[in-house]
Amino acid sequence: MMNEKDTFYITTALFYSNSYLHVGHAHEIVAADAMARYKRLRGFDVKFLTGMDEHGQKIEQAAQAAGRTPQEHVDYVAESVRELMRNLGADYDIFWRTTDPAHIAAVRKIFNRLYEQGDIYKGAYRGLYCTPCETFYTPRQLAAGRCPVCEREVCEIDEEAYFFKIGKYGQRLIEHIEQNPEFIMPKSRANEMLNNFLRPGLEDLCVSRTSFKWGVPVDFDPGHVVYVWVDALSNYAIGLGFMSDDDTLYKKYWPADVHIVGKDIVRFHTIIWPAILMALGQPLPKQVFGHGWVNIDGKKIGKSLGNAVDPNNPVATYGADAIRYFLLKEIVFGQDGNFSIEALVNRINSDLANDLGNLLSRTVGMVDKYFGGELPAEQAATDFDEDLRAVAARVAKSSEEHYDRMEFDQALAEIWTLIRRANKYIDQVEPWKLVKEEGKRDALAGSLYNLVEVLRIAAILIEPIMPGIPARIYEQLNIQGGEWSKAHNFGLAPKEIKVTKGNALFPRIDNK
Template identity: 55%
Template structure:
């Protein structure tokens, strides 16, 4: 049966921090295919969202002194703000903290358990906290004689804990057969081959619960466990469209037509996710496309590396259409590409300002000058005209072919070939010379009509890619309403309204002088530094003490300690009595943090302490060390913690 719906998804992004340009790359690509399918008449569902549970979020929130939900609420607001600034037209934004999602995830877990696909066992193995991923010995890589995660290349830790396991191995042969029988299921081909090799090397059963943190959906049959990310986050593609809650809507859109993901999470979406779906006895998604990374000059963008490019700044500087165009045009979808501000500005100047903007400006100006702004009708044709008309039809067909293959770069290149050919048509016909001869006025009418009609068709074909320029073009061409209502078939020759007025407007894409832009960036940095300095002066921070020698510093033995117990000291409103594990032994500390931290909130935190202080008695309680914390003159305080789990007693050097 022919499906007249189209369901496309992005990954749901992790709200540990704000998003970077790489996340925008994925989401703009999904938005573009959704807009294109809508123009083709499909009932389209476009899903994005946020994956909000897990140990990393729990720790981030604790470090910020906030409840986990409060912490993710603030970060998710920045996600939605970014999508608004990029004109992302998602149909639903799912959050894994939604009550509906949590309830259905528990139902999924229980169903898999009841049918014997989930069992209770014990996990022993390597775990990467930043990626929230378990790894076998053979999957790990080595760096400087340390075992590291094969995805993020950071240190892993050995974990032993009770866990529920999902029988991945039970479905491995069935999945492998599906991938081989449906080559379109995983794209591009190089990634499909990687996944086939991964499965053929053998699949281990998957740990799908945790006991070492609480920020997650409780396992419905065991309160000591929370459901781990694989079932929680991946199930969003089902729960968002009504699985178990709105069956009519679910059946309307499932199976998904396209999961768009970065290549680093392709394995989760092409192995773990399909096996979960098989176990639920549902139809598999039609395609999972693993695109490449948008790299910075220092490699893959990562929040932890601090090498991310902020898309909000770029949008404010260059406009949303310029950013959308650059992301889709610069990097062949499926391969890695490199971001640079220089290449962005070059694209704006050459493609958007010179080719498209200049074509629009020249054409509208000539209609204004030669026909008092009124669009003329076709009068006298020539062979040259038919070449332009034929190329318009050919371009539309070629763009359709490339969009079905998600080759955005090629599709835009086809459109720009037509833009450049239309510019060449101006040079070939020389309207300014035709205007000098009254006998050639009919020919001039046809030439200008053809230029205006080419621009109208270009505007229609750009609607999936750009969200402002097509309508600015429509306004200047006197065709705004037609562009707003245009479906894909409107990109066909002959629909230009004549007898209406064109309107000169401001340049859609002003040229940017590279040196001037970077000079402004430097000025902005200086202003930011001045602002920070003024803020520091305003805060009246304590002056830095006299310098000490390295030897003096090394005399302080700073260790990682885990808080096991905490309670208020009776009679004091600012002191907590802490029992801490420093690896070699357990100790008691007294800390003046009670005004900022509840006793229950600090239990389980890994903090830094000075372990070799002479014992002291504070408020009648013995203290064997001192915790490290930072505070400002306004009374704000944060504890010195570690960025990921490490053995208690580890020394700070």
């Protein structure tokens, strides 16, 4: 029997149907997409799931305010998210929506099973509730009497509700987190979960609501709708067919290799979701990666601050590849970072136009000028080849290690040491002098071939982050791309390179 390919299952968090899209969403999308593309290049059998969290009181209210039915409203928002994904070049496999009838059916089954086995019971909820955040709080969780998340006023609530006995799984969760240091990334967030939530003990979790209708009705008690925890979090499994008639994908791809989520929902993904999975007897995701916030011009993004740049706009102006590069180079994945048009333009001009774009145009230009566009097979070495090749070999390996750990900024930094090394190689070799020297024609051809090879290797290495660029490089050099492993071999392109002059990869942008 043939070996089946290793699988890799990656998800973003679901996009909440009531939030406006901002650069922070773009950051999460491009990170997940870059990782999915990287694994595909490595030869993994990848599933990349993203989608929409479409139920809840806030959405019901937003739909009403917009003069739409809730379904019309979530359809409209889902289309805008798909549009952003398209514009960013996100190549997802599954776009899952919690209003999908298949989702609703599976959520009801999960809720029933947890109820039947005694993990969910009916009780009464008395306490404090933040409507916009749809979250219950104990008095000590409040910040100056207000919601600790959105700082709005909370209201007192007294209603019948179903509760999940999450505390049953607290000790197992603690052990799991302690024994699996890669389960919560960045690692600093693990202590926060252990010390702030798990070790003090988990209170039973309210998993139904009666205060609104827009949700999945509880099968056996239709006045209740299933609350977000069971409804939305379970999408990661249901999206693969868990609890459906056909769970082939679930059996093949679960558990998830990584859930990529914002740092504010790490808690839900590392405590509530794993506890639900434990109750259902299912394996836990291998990793939950909490990314940071993207600030705009140094300020937190806020609807009221009016600084929420629609990410579609810079994509339309500067292109998806430049935006993807910027978001993953400028912002350390896992930490907060900053977005500004000024910094973006600087990156485009220096890293993309000057370093990468120039390397290609210089290489193509010299093959054209010195050899009429076609390198001869007769090639010789120069004194500077060995170091260039050594840097290429090192960078292919180190960038791979950084991709594996989702250290995209460091992967790019490594790749750019190779690109800059190649530009320096041109200055060392001085092809404009070689062309005038007797008997140096072979060395001149060999040096230009080495530049082609650096471009070929760099194109493979940047493909996960800038998927639109490699084909344009290959086209001008008339060479083939290929899978990741080909970045580890220097000298794979045929010697007789026939170039075709093309447009600049990244035209310089006037700073004014």
